[in-house]
Amino acid sequence: MKELERQAHDRALAITNEAVRKLERLEPMEDETFEFELERSLTAMRELAAQIQQQIGRASCRERA
Numbered sequence: 001m002k003e004l005e006r007q008a009h010d011r012a013l014a015i016t017n018e019a020v021r022k023l024e025r026l027e028p029m030e031d032e033t034f035e036f037e038l039e040r041s042l043t044a045m046r047e048l049a050a051q052i053q054q055q056i057g058r059a060s061c062r063e064r065a
Contacts (some may be wrong), residue, residue, distance in 0.1 A: 016049045
């Protein structure tokens with residue numbers, strides 16, 4: 001069961017990181033709203049990736065305990 005949970009976190013992290021890569025590859029636009037929303041989205045996705053990574057770390061600690 002724990003491995004199943006871990007795989008879900010790993011998959012979520014992979015999806016989140018791929019979303020960040022796609023956002024980073026978007027062509028720049030001369031539109032303030034686009035640029036603002038792009039930065040906001042990148043920040044949110046990076047924060048989500050960090051939270052998932054923390055969850056993976058916690059799951060690893062519980063497995064060792």
